Amino acid sequence: MPLLSVKNLRAYYRTEAYGISRTVRAVDDVSFELQKNEIYGIAGESSCGKTTLIKVISGSIKPPLRIEGGTMTYTFDGRDVDIASVAPEVMRREIRWKEISYVMQGSMSILNPVRRVRRIFRHVVDTHQGIDDKRKFEALCREHLKKLGLPPDILQAYPHQLSGGMKQRIAIALATIFRPSLIIADEPTTALDVVVQRGVLQLLKDIQAESSNTVLLVTHDMAVHANVADRVAIMYAGTIVEEGPTEVIFGAPQHPYTQHLIASLPVIGDKGTRSALPGAPPNLASPPSGCRFHPRCPMAKEICRRVVPSMIQLDTLHRAACHLVGEREEA
Ligand code: SF4
Numbered sequence: 001m002p003l004l005s006v007k008n009l010r011a012y013y014r015t016e017a018y019g020i021s022r023t024v025r026a027v028d029d030v031s032f033e034l035q036k037n038e039i040y041g042i043a044g045e046s047s048c049g050k051t052t053l054i055k056v057i058s059g060s061i062k063p064p065l066r067i068e069g070g071t072m073t074y075t076f077d078g079r080d081v082d083i084a085s086v087a088p089e090v091m092r093r094e095i096r097w098k099e100i101s102y103v104m105q106g107s108m109s110i111l112n113p114v115r116r117v118r119r120i121f122r123h124v125v126d127t128h129q130g131i132d133d134k135r136k137f138e139a140l141c142r143e144h145l146k147k148l149g150l151p152p153d154i155l156q157a158y159p160h161q162l163s164g165g166m167k168q169r170i171a172i173a174l175a176t177i178f179r180p181s182l183i184i185a186d187e188p189t190t191a192l193d194v195v196v197q198r199g200v201l202q203l204l205k206d207i208q209a210e211s212s213n214t215v216l217l218v219t220h221d222m223a224v225h226a227n228v229a230d231r232v233a234i235m236y237a238g239t240i241v242e243e244g245p246t247e248v249i250f251g252a253p254q255h256p257y258t259q260h261l262i263a264s265l266p267v268i269g270d271k272g273t274r275s276a277l278p279g280a281p282p283n284l285a286s287p288p289s290g291c292r293f294h295p296r297c298p299m300a301k302e303i304c305r306r307v308v309p310s311m312i313q314l315d316t317l318h319r320a321a322c323h324l325v326g327e328r329e330e331a
Contacts (some may be wrong), residue, residue, distance in 0.1 A: 001075060002033035003182060003214050004057070005122040007179050009070035009084075011056045022327045024284045026052035028238040030070075031311075034182065035213045039205070041229030043222055043261070047281055049238040050218045051105060057216070058102040074100070078179060079081050095101035096129040101175040108167035111159035117170060118155035124174050137329070144177050148203060148211070165196035176207055183207070184216045189224060198244060201228055222265055226250055231317065234258045235284050240311075244318035254320040256297050291323070299324060 011027040026049045038128055042050050052065065057072055072083040077098050086095070105108065111120055123139050139227045142152040150169055159167055168188060175183060185204060189197040205228060208215050211272050217229060223230045224248060233243040234257065242255040248321045253259045264274045279296045282288050294304040303323050310330055 003036045004034040005071075005073045005075075006033070006071075006236075007031050007071045009053075009056065009072060011052055011061070012066060012068050013052075013064045014066055014209075015064045021182075022285055025238050025287060026065075026284055027056060028287075030235075030238075030240055032233055032240060032243060033132040034214050034216060036181070036214055038052070038210075038230045039208055039215045039217055039228055041225040041232040042216070042218045042235055043220060043232055044226055044235035045220055045281055047284070048235045049284070050220075050235055051186055053235070054102070054216065054218055057083065058100055058184050059086070059096060059271050060102070062169070073289070074182075078302070097124070097175075097180065098178045099180055100182045100184065101180040103171055103175045103183065107188065108164055108171050108191075111167055111170060113158060113160040114177060117157050117159065117162075120159075121155065121174065123175070124126070125178065126176065135213065140177070147197055148173050148207065150175075163196075165192055165199060168192060168196075168200050172200070172203060172207070173254040176211075179211055180213065182214045182216065186218045187220070188217070189219065189221070197224075206226065222250075222261055234261065237287055238284055239292065239321070241293065241322070243319040244315070244320075248318050254314060254318075254325050255322050256299050256324070257293050259322075290323075305331055 007232050009030045013024040013026060015022045025083045030053060042053065044050055054063065058068060061067060067084045070084070071079050074083055074095070081090070097205055105117065118141070125131055125140070127135060132142065144155065145152045150173060154170070162170070172188070182245065188204065189200050192200060201224065204215060210276065217226065225293045229246045231244065232246050232249045233240045234249070234255065235241070236257050240252065242249065248257060250262055253262050260277055282292055282295070285287055291304040291309050293296070294300040297304065301323065309321045309323045309326065311319050312325050313319045314325065314329070
Protein backbone atom coordinates (compact mmCIF):
# COMPACT_ATOMS: atom_id res chain seq x y z
CA MET A 1 0.00 0.00 0.00
CA PRO A 2 1.71 3.26 -1.08
CA LEU A 3 1.87 6.20 1.30
CA LEU A 4 1.01 8.59 -1.53
CA SER A 5 -0.39 7.75 -4.93
CA VAL A 6 -0.39 10.53 -7.52
CA LYS A 7 -2.41 9.80 -10.67
CA ASN A 8 -2.60 11.87 -13.85
CA LEU A 9 -2.07 15.07 -11.90
CA ARG A 10 -2.40 18.32 -13.81
CA ALA A 11 -1.76 21.68 -12.14
CA TYR A 12 -1.71 24.87 -14.19
CA TYR A 13 -1.14 28.56 -13.55
CA ARG A 14 -3.98 30.49 -15.15
CA THR A 15 -3.52 34.25 -15.39
CA GLU A 16 -5.48 37.04 -17.00
CA ALA A 17 -3.95 40.45 -17.61
CA TYR A 18 -5.13 43.23 -19.95
CA GLY A 19 -7.67 40.82 -21.44
CA ILE A 20 -5.02 38.24 -22.29
CA SER A 21 -5.40 34.78 -20.74
CA ARG A 22 -2.34 32.66 -20.21
CA THR A 23 -2.10 29.04 -19.05
CA VAL A 24 1.22 27.64 -17.88
CA ARG A 25 1.08 23.84 -17.75
CA ALA A 26 3.59 23.44 -14.95
CA VAL A 27 2.53 19.91 -14.00
CA ASP A 28 0.97 17.94 -16.83
CA ASP A 29 -0.21 14.37 -16.40
CA VAL A 30 2.18 13.28 -13.65
CA SER A 31 1.77 9.86 -11.99
CA PHE A 32 3.95 8.20 -9.35
CA GLU A 33 3.77 6.48 -5.99
CA LEU A 34 5.70 7.03 -2.79
CA GLN A 35 6.28 3.97 -0.63
CA LYS A 36 6.74 4.02 3.12
CA ASN A 37 10.32 4.20 4.35
CA GLU A 38 12.09 5.43 1.22
CA ILE A 39 13.86 8.50 -0.11
CA TYR A 40 12.36 9.41 -3.48
CA GLY A 41 14.21 12.01 -5.53
CA ILE A 42 12.79 14.28 -8.21
CA ALA A 43 15.37 15.75 -10.58
CA GLY A 44 15.24 18.09 -13.53
CA GLU A 45 16.45 21.50 -14.59
CA SER A 46 14.98 24.80 -13.37
CA SER A 47 11.39 25.53 -14.40
CA CYS A 48 10.57 21.90 -15.19
CA GLY A 49 7.70 21.91 -12.67
CA LYS A 50 9.40 20.26 -9.68
CA THR A 51 8.54 22.95 -7.17
CA THR A 52 4.97 23.30 -8.44
CA LEU A 53 4.52 19.54 -8.10
CA ILE A 54 5.55 19.49 -4.45
CA LYS A 55 3.57 22.64 -3.67
CA VAL A 56 0.49 20.82 -4.88
CA ILE A 57 1.32 17.62 -2.97
CA SER A 58 1.83 19.59 0.23
CA GLY A 59 -1.54 21.24 -0.24
CA SER A 60 -0.07 24.73 -0.78
CA ILE A 61 -2.32 25.59 -3.69
CA LYS A 62 -3.08 29.26 -4.18
CA PRO A 63 -4.31 31.11 -7.28
CA PRO A 64 -3.20 31.45 -10.01
CA LEU A 65 -2.13 27.83 -9.42
CA ARG A 66 -5.04 25.42 -9.84
CA ILE A 67 -5.48 21.69 -9.95
CA GLU A 68 -7.00 20.84 -13.30
CA GLY A 69 -7.28 17.08 -12.92
CA GLY A 70 -5.97 13.91 -11.36
CA THR A 71 -5.79 12.62 -7.81
CA MET A 72 -3.28 12.56 -4.93
CA THR A 73 -4.33 9.83 -2.50
CA TYR A 74 -2.58 10.01 0.83
CA THR A 75 -3.05 7.09 3.24
CA PHE A 76 -2.89 7.62 6.98
CA ASP A 77 -4.59 6.22 10.07
CA GLY A 78 -6.11 3.49 7.89
CA ARG A 79 -7.95 5.95 5.63
CA ASP A 80 -7.37 7.51 2.24
CA VAL A 81 -7.72 11.23 1.57
CA ASP A 82 -7.39 13.03 -1.74
CA ILE A 83 -5.14 16.03 -1.07
CA ALA A 84 -6.74 17.77 -4.06
CA SER A 85 -10.15 17.84 -2.41
CA VAL A 86 -9.58 17.48 1.34
CA ALA A 87 -11.21 20.21 3.45
CA PRO A 88 -8.72 22.98 4.39
CA GLU A 89 -9.54 22.43 8.08
CA VAL A 90 -8.64 18.70 7.89
CA MET A 91 -5.48 19.64 6.02
CA ARG A 92 -4.50 22.15 8.70
CA ARG A 93 -5.53 20.13 11.75
CA GLU A 94 -4.62 16.58 10.79
CA ILE A 95 -2.26 16.47 7.85
CA ARG A 96 -0.02 19.51 7.41
CA TRP A 97 3.09 19.36 9.56
CA LYS A 98 1.92 16.30 11.52
CA GLU A 99 1.60 13.93 8.54
CA ILE A 100 3.19 15.86 5.67
CA SER A 101 5.79 18.53 6.33
CA TYR A 102 7.54 20.74 3.84
CA VAL A 103 11.07 22.14 3.94
CA MET A 104 10.65 24.93 1.42
CA GLN A 105 13.29 26.14 -1.00
CA GLY A 106 15.38 28.77 0.80
CA SER A 107 13.58 27.93 4.03
CA MET A 108 16.57 29.02 6.09
CA SER A 109 15.75 32.56 4.96
CA ILE A 110 12.18 32.44 6.27
CA LEU A 111 13.26 32.32 9.92
CA ASN A 112 12.32 35.68 11.38
CA PRO A 113 15.67 37.31 12.28
CA VAL A 114 14.23 39.24 15.25
CA ARG A 115 12.59 36.26 16.94
CA ARG A 116 14.53 33.79 19.02
CA VAL A 117 14.52 30.21 17.71
CA ARG A 118 12.43 29.21 20.76
CA ARG A 119 9.65 31.60 19.72
CA ILE A 120 9.70 30.24 16.17
CA PHE A 121 9.29 26.70 17.54
CA ARG A 122 6.54 27.96 19.86
CA HIS A 123 4.62 29.38 16.92
CA VAL A 124 4.81 26.11 14.96
CA VAL A 125 3.87 23.96 17.96
CA ASP A 126 0.98 26.25 18.96
CA THR A 127 -0.40 26.36 15.43
CA HIS A 128 -0.43 22.62 14.90
CA GLN A 129 -0.63 20.97 18.30
CA GLY A 130 -0.81 23.40 21.15
CA ILE A 131 1.11 22.53 24.31
CA ASP A 132 0.15 24.88 27.13
CA ASP A 133 2.60 23.47 29.64
CA LYS A 134 5.82 25.47 29.22
CA ARG A 135 7.98 22.68 30.60
CA LYS A 136 6.47 20.10 28.23
CA PHE A 137 7.08 22.41 25.27
CA GLU A 138 10.68 23.01 26.36
CA ALA A 139 11.28 19.27 26.85
CA LEU A 140 9.80 18.46 23.42
CA CYS A 141 12.06 20.99 21.67
CA ARG A 142 15.21 20.09 23.58
CA GLU A 143 14.76 16.35 23.09
CA HIS A 144 14.07 16.81 19.37
CA LEU A 145 17.07 19.08 18.82
CA LYS A 146 19.31 16.70 20.76
CA LYS A 147 18.13 13.79 18.65
CA LEU A 148 19.11 15.72 15.53
CA GLY A 149 22.54 16.48 16.97
CA LEU A 150 21.78 20.17 17.50
CA PRO A 151 22.67 21.95 20.74
CA PRO A 152 19.41 22.63 22.67
CA ASP A 153 20.80 26.04 23.69
CA ILE A 154 20.24 27.13 20.14
CA LEU A 155 16.63 27.85 21.20
CA GLN A 156 18.00 30.99 22.81
CA ALA A 157 19.67 32.28 19.63
CA TYR A 158 18.37 34.68 17.00
CA PRO A 159 18.53 33.36 13.41
CA HIS A 160 20.88 36.18 12.38
CA GLN A 161 23.43 34.79 14.85
CA LEU A 162 23.47 31.40 13.07
CA SER A 163 25.32 30.19 9.98
CA GLY A 164 23.42 29.22 6.82
CA GLY A 165 23.95 25.51 7.53
CA MET A 166 22.68 25.86 11.09
CA LYS A 167 19.59 27.77 9.91
CA GLN A 168 18.84 25.02 7.39
CA ARG A 169 19.15 22.42 10.16
CA ILE A 170 16.70 24.46 12.26
CA ALA A 171 14.28 24.55 9.30
CA ILE A 172 14.54 20.74 9.07
CA ALA A 173 14.12 20.40 12.85
CA LEU A 174 10.94 22.51 12.67
CA ALA A 175 9.58 20.39 9.83
CA THR A 176 10.19 17.14 11.70
CA ILE A 177 9.18 18.03 15.25
CA PHE A 178 5.91 16.06 15.00
CA ARG A 179 7.63 13.09 13.31
CA PRO A 180 5.65 13.34 10.05
CA SER A 181 5.27 10.31 7.80
CA LEU A 182 6.23 12.31 4.72
CA ILE A 183 8.89 15.03 4.60
CA ILE A 184 9.05 17.07 1.42
CA ALA A 185 12.39 18.83 0.97
CA ASP A 186 12.77 21.32 -1.88
CA GLU A 187 16.40 22.03 -2.79
CA PRO A 188 17.46 21.70 0.88
CA THR A 189 21.15 22.14 0.10
CA THR A 190 21.05 24.99 -2.41
CA ALA A 191 23.19 27.97 -1.37
CA LEU A 192 25.23 25.87 1.06
CA ASP A 193 28.89 25.02 0.56
CA VAL A 194 29.71 21.37 -0.10
CA VAL A 195 30.90 20.56 3.42
CA VAL A 196 27.72 22.00 4.98
CA GLN A 197 25.64 20.31 2.25
CA ARG A 198 27.00 16.97 3.35
CA GLY A 199 26.00 17.62 6.95
CA VAL A 200 22.46 18.66 5.98
CA LEU A 201 22.00 15.61 3.73
CA GLN A 202 23.32 13.34 6.45
CA LEU A 203 20.80 14.89 8.84
CA LEU A 204 17.93 14.12 6.45
CA LYS A 205 19.21 10.57 5.99
CA ASP A 206 19.53 10.06 9.75
CA ILE A 207 16.00 11.34 10.39
CA GLN A 208 14.64 9.03 7.70
CA ALA A 209 16.55 6.01 9.02
CA GLU A 210 15.53 6.72 12.60
CA SER A 211 11.84 7.31 11.95
CA SER A 212 11.39 5.04 8.88
CA ASN A 213 9.39 7.80 7.24
CA THR A 214 9.38 8.85 3.60
CA VAL A 215 11.39 11.74 2.18
CA LEU A 216 10.48 13.36 -1.12
CA LEU A 217 13.67 15.15 -2.12
CA VAL A 218 13.58 17.68 -4.93
CA THR A 219 16.80 19.02 -6.35
CA HIS A 220 18.43 19.69 -9.70
CA ASP A 221 21.71 18.36 -8.24
CA MET A 222 22.14 14.82 -9.56
CA ALA A 223 25.06 14.17 -7.20
CA VAL A 224 22.71 14.68 -4.25
CA HIS A 225 20.28 12.10 -5.67
CA ALA A 226 23.13 9.66 -6.28
CA ASN A 227 24.14 9.94 -2.63
CA VAL A 228 20.77 9.97 -0.92
CA ALA A 229 17.82 8.71 -2.98
CA ASP A 230 16.51 5.12 -3.20
CA ARG A 231 14.52 5.92 -6.35
CA VAL A 232 14.69 8.88 -8.73
CA ALA A 233 12.17 10.45 -11.12
CA ILE A 234 13.41 12.70 -13.91
CA MET A 235 11.10 15.59 -14.84
CA TYR A 236 11.18 17.52 -18.08
CA ALA A 237 8.78 20.30 -19.06
CA GLY A 238 6.10 19.42 -16.52
CA THR A 239 6.12 15.64 -16.95
CA ILE A 240 8.03 12.66 -15.58
CA VAL A 241 10.07 11.16 -18.40
CA GLU A 242 11.86 8.38 -16.49
CA GLU A 243 11.69 6.79 -13.06
CA GLY A 244 13.69 3.99 -11.48
CA PRO A 245 15.95 2.81 -8.68
CA THR A 246 18.87 5.22 -8.28
CA GLU A 247 21.47 2.68 -9.43
CA VAL A 248 19.47 1.99 -12.61
CA ILE A 249 18.92 5.67 -13.42
CA PHE A 250 22.65 6.34 -13.04
CA GLY A 251 23.87 3.02 -14.45
CA ALA A 252 21.51 2.37 -17.35
CA PRO A 253 19.38 5.44 -18.14
CA GLN A 254 16.99 4.86 -21.05
CA HIS A 255 15.50 8.27 -21.84
CA PRO A 256 17.74 10.55 -23.96
CA TYR A 257 17.23 13.44 -21.50
CA THR A 258 18.28 11.30 -18.52
CA GLN A 259 21.23 10.01 -20.55
CA HIS A 260 22.31 13.59 -21.16
CA LEU A 261 21.98 14.51 -17.47
CA ILE A 262 24.12 11.54 -16.42
CA ALA A 263 26.70 12.09 -19.19
CA SER A 264 27.13 15.71 -18.14
CA LEU A 265 28.20 14.79 -14.59
CA PRO A 266 31.88 15.31 -13.79
CA VAL A 267 33.95 12.17 -13.31
CA ILE A 268 37.16 12.24 -11.27
CA GLY A 269 40.16 11.93 -13.59
CA ASP A 270 38.12 12.47 -16.78
CA LYS A 271 39.28 15.70 -18.38
CA GLY A 272 37.07 15.33 -21.46
CA THR A 273 34.60 18.08 -22.32
CA ARG A 274 30.90 17.74 -21.59
CA SER A 275 28.51 18.77 -24.34
CA ALA A 276 25.52 20.96 -23.57
CA LEU A 277 22.04 20.31 -24.89
CA PRO A 278 21.08 22.64 -27.71
CA GLY A 279 18.28 25.14 -27.07
CA ALA A 280 16.49 25.90 -23.85
CA PRO A 281 13.66 24.27 -21.85
CA PRO A 282 10.31 24.97 -23.53
CA ASN A 283 7.88 27.67 -22.52
CA LEU A 284 5.20 25.78 -20.60
CA ALA A 285 2.58 28.27 -21.76
CA SER A 286 2.98 26.77 -25.25
CA PRO A 287 4.83 23.46 -24.93
CA PRO A 288 5.99 21.67 -28.10
CA SER A 289 3.68 19.09 -29.67
CA GLY A 290 4.39 15.36 -29.34
CA CYS A 291 7.37 14.65 -27.10
CA ARG A 292 8.18 17.88 -25.28
CA PHE A 293 11.88 17.08 -25.49
CA HIS A 294 11.91 16.72 -29.29
CA PRO A 295 13.32 20.20 -30.17
CA ARG A 296 16.44 19.37 -28.15
CA CYS A 297 16.66 15.62 -28.54
CA PRO A 298 19.58 14.34 -30.65
CA MET A 299 17.61 11.17 -31.41
CA ALA A 300 14.28 12.76 -32.35
CA LYS A 301 12.33 11.19 -35.24
CA GLU A 302 9.29 12.25 -37.19
CA ILE A 303 6.86 10.57 -34.81
CA CYS A 304 8.35 12.46 -31.85
CA ARG A 305 7.04 15.76 -33.25
CA ARG A 306 3.49 14.48 -33.50
CA VAL A 307 2.81 11.84 -30.84
CA VAL A 308 3.18 12.11 -27.08
CA PRO A 309 5.21 9.03 -26.02
CA SER A 310 3.53 6.69 -23.54
CA MET A 311 5.20 5.62 -20.33
CA ILE A 312 6.73 2.17 -20.92
CA GLN A 313 7.28 -0.17 -17.97
CA LEU A 314 10.80 -1.57 -18.46
CA ASP A 315 11.11 -3.43 -15.21
CA THR A 316 9.16 -3.67 -11.97
CA LEU A 317 10.43 -0.29 -10.81
CA HIS A 318 11.83 1.20 -14.01
CA ARG A 319 9.78 3.11 -16.60
CA ALA A 320 10.48 5.68 -19.30
CA ALA A 321 8.44 7.73 -21.78
CA CYS A 322 10.18 7.69 -25.16
CA HIS A 323 9.28 6.29 -28.59
CA LEU A 324 12.73 4.70 -28.93
CA VAL A 325 12.27 2.83 -25.67
CA GLY A 326 8.89 1.60 -26.93
CA GLU A 327 10.47 0.36 -30.18
CA ARG A 328 13.27 -1.42 -28.32
CA GLU A 329 10.72 -3.14 -26.10
CA GLU A 330 8.68 -4.28 -29.09
CA ALA A 331 11.73 -5.58 -31.04
FE1 SF4 B 1 13.81 11.96 -28.09
FE2 SF4 B 1 11.70 11.07 -29.44
FE3 SF4 B 1 12.43 9.86 -27.22
FE4 SF4 B 1 11.33 12.28 -27.14
S1 SF4 B 1 10.34 10.40 -27.81
S2 SF4 B 1 13.10 11.60 -26.01
S3 SF4 B 1 12.20 13.20 -28.98
S4 SF4 B 1 13.61 9.97 -29.11
